[in-house]
Amino acid sequence: MIRTPAKILAAAAVTIATLSLTAAPASAAPGSFRVEGARIYRHADFDSDVLGLGYTSHSVNVHCMVPRPDFLSMYHMTNTTTGVTGYVATAHIRVGEVPFC
Secondary structure (H helix, E strand, C coil), X not given: CCCCHHHHHHHHHHHHHHHHHXXXXXXXXXXXXXXXXXXXXXXXXXXCCXXXXXXXXXXEEEEEEECCCCCCCEEEEEECCCCCEEEEEHHHEEXXXXXXX
């Protein structure tokens, strides 16, 4: 059976559409703060605005990790206790494995 380029493209389009409809969104990993008063930053940069503080009694959902060239990586997370979403130094959060952003 000989396939024409149009048939191959049509089959590829159907496959891509099917995969995009069935792909589940990545879930956040639950975690907690290791320290009292951990700063939650607006951007993955320690010089950006502080949006809030995290405490050991708070719960978090960690979405992904932002690697940084200075080895001070940050997590993109949501403090589920306060609703604040931002970036926190990885050393300040206890969590399992999370993907890179």
